[in-house]
Amino acid sequence: MDDARTQMARQFIESLPHCAALGMTLEQIGDGEAEILMPYSEKLIGDPETGVIHGGAISALMDTCAGASVMSHPKAGFATATLDLRIDYMRAAKPGATITAHAICYHVTRAVAFVRVSATDGASDVPVAAATGAFTVERGKS
Amino acid sequence: MSRPKPEPVQVVKERRDAALADLVARVPYISFMGFEFERRGDELTGVMPYRPDLIGNPMLPALHGGALAAFLEVTALISLSWSMAWPRIEAGDTGDILPKFPKTIDLTVDYLRSGLPRDSYARAEITRAGRRYASVRVEAWQDNRARPTVQAMGHFLMPEPVA
Numbered sequence: 001m002d003d004a005r006t007q008m009a010r011q012f013i014e015s016l017p018h019c020a021a022l023g024m025t026l027e028q029i030g031d032g033e034a035e036i037l038m039p040y041s042e043k044l045i046g047d048p049e050t051g052v053i054h055g056g057a058i059s060a061l062m063d064t065c066a067g068a069s070v071m072s073h074p075k076a077g078f079a080t081a082t083l084d085l086r087i088d089y090m091r092a093a094k095p096g097a098t099i100t101a102h103a104i105c106y107h108v109t110r111a112v113a114f115v116r117v118s119a120t121d122g123a124s125d126v127p128v129a130a131a132t133g134a135f136t137v138e139r140g141k142s
Numbered sequence: 143m144s145r146p147k148p149e150p151v152q153v154v155k156e157r158r159d160a161a162l163a164d165l166v167a168r169v170p171y172i173s174f175m176g177f178e179f180e181r182r183g184d185e186l187t188g189v190m191p192y193r194p195d196l197i198g199n200p201m202l203p204a205l206h207g208g209a210l211a212a213f214l215e216v217t218a219l220i221s222l223s224w225s226m227a228w229p230r231i232e233a234g235d236t237g238d239i240l241p242k243f244p245k246t247i248d249l250t251v252d253y254l255r256s257g258l259p260r261d262s263y264a265r266a267e268i269t270r271a272g273r274r275y276a277s278v279r280v281e282a283w284q285d286n287r288a289r290p291t292v293q294a295m296g297h298f299l300m301p302e303p304v305a
Contacts, residue, residue, distance in 0.1 A: 018206035021195040043174040047243060054171035055246045056215045060208025064198070067207075081199070082207040086250040 006030060009071060019064055022057060026068065032105035034068035036061060039098045051095035055129070058119055059087055061101045062131045066115040069103035070135045076108050077138030083112070085133035093128045097121040105135075113137050149234075161231045162186075165223055165240055169216075175209070177216055184228055188217035188264040190282075197259065205257030207292075210282060213264055214294040215249055218278040221266035222298060242301035244276060249296040257291050260284050274300055 010026045013019055013036070022044070028035040038061045046054025063085055070080040093099055103117040113135040118127040158181065166172055166179055175196075178189040190196070190213045198206025222244050230239040264282035281293040 016200065016206065017195045017197040018209050019198070043170055045170040048168060048170065049242075054169065054212070054216075055249075056171060056175070056208075056212025059211040059215065059249070059251075060206060063206070063208040063211060079201075081204075081256065082251075082253045084250065084252050085207070085211065086248065087211075088248045089246050092245075 009068065012071075013064065013068055016064070018060065022060055024061060024064060027100070029068055029072045032069055032073035032108075034065050034072060034103045036065040036068065036101050037098050038101070040096050047092075050092065052092040053095075053099070055087075055089055058089075058093065058099060058129050059085070059131075061099060062087060062103070062117045062119055062129065063133070065101035065103040066105075066117045066131065066133045067135060069105040069115055069117075070108075070113040070137075073105045073108050073113060075137075076105070076113050076135075079138050080113065081136045083134040083136060085131055087129055087131040089129045090126055091124070091128060093119075094121045094123040097123060099128065108137060111137055157234070158231055161227060161240070162224065165220060165227065168240070169243075171212075172216055172220075175212060175216070177213060179220060184224070186217075186221050186224055186265070188213060188220065188266075188282075190262040190264070192259055192261050194259075199256070202256060203259050205259070205262070207251075207253055207257075210253070210257050210262070210292045211249065211251045211294070213262060214251060214280045214282055214292060215246060215296065217264040217282075218249075218266045218280045218294070218296050218298070219243055219246070221280075222268060222271070222276055222278060222300075225268055225271065226300075226303075241303065244298040244300050247275075247297040247299055249294055251292060251294045253292050255289065255291050258284055262291060272300070276300055 266280040
């Protein structure tokens with residue numbers, strides 16, 4: 001993906017109201033891969049006893065990152081929507097840590113884009129969560 | 143033979159509503175997202191009032207899929223915790239009767255229609271609540287109950303029971 005398109009994708013993702021509300025920043029995008037960061041914030045806490053952020057916020061991050069990877073795939077168009085997303089929560093995210101989501105759009109057909117996403121907090125090699133999803137592809141793009 | 147006089151309805155309602163409010167207030171993320179819970183007897187309905195910062199596609203416009211997924215997950219978790227606390231609430235137990243929250247193991251979200259910029263509602267159905275694991279089906283809709291926006295199936299790890 002050239003710099004102009006990367007810049008456009010960055011502005012687009014970061015301007016999405018819900019992504020801005022969660023403080024997401026796009027780190028990298030291109031050729032069917034994307035990386036998005038979400039810094040720790042007290043308003044995202046799901047368990048006040050431990051300070052661990054809520055799974056819902058991580059779902060939103062992974063959904064966004066998966067969608068971004070589809071947008072950047074050469075065979076898919078810019079517009080896409082989630083068909084389904086299955087999220088596995090492997091462990092609690094470390095309180096205070098920024099969560100990094102990395103998505104790979106590994107296959108695109110005329111109608112469907114298939115994506116794998118993982119979310120890490122830098123505290124362990126085991127991701128916090130992993131997801132697989134199917135996304136829509138614009139008609140006539142592939 | 144005389145059975146004890148039933149408690150006044152207002153006392154019962156206040157006790158149930160206070161327990162529900164306590165449960166929901168424990169999670170900062172719920173207030174950040176603006177989720178609310180309405181109660182009829184033991185049945186809960188989650189409400190996600192529309193807010194511009196829930197939008198994920200400004201062109202359509204449509205709600206962010208992640209916000210909807212979060213709404214379903216929160217509705218499932220609150221409904222599970224509520225069902226665990228319910229017998230204690232009904233028994234009139236005082237003190238800390240609310241259990242720890244279950245942990246989400248996995249959640250499969252099925253996006254059926256794009257989320258309109260309107261309020262959303264959700265109800266969870268606990269298909270199985272075992273000692274260690276629970277399976278929950280949850281569905282959200284907007285204007286029309288017969289046309290769900292998203293549905294999900296999730297598995298949850300149950301907390302240790304409150305002593």
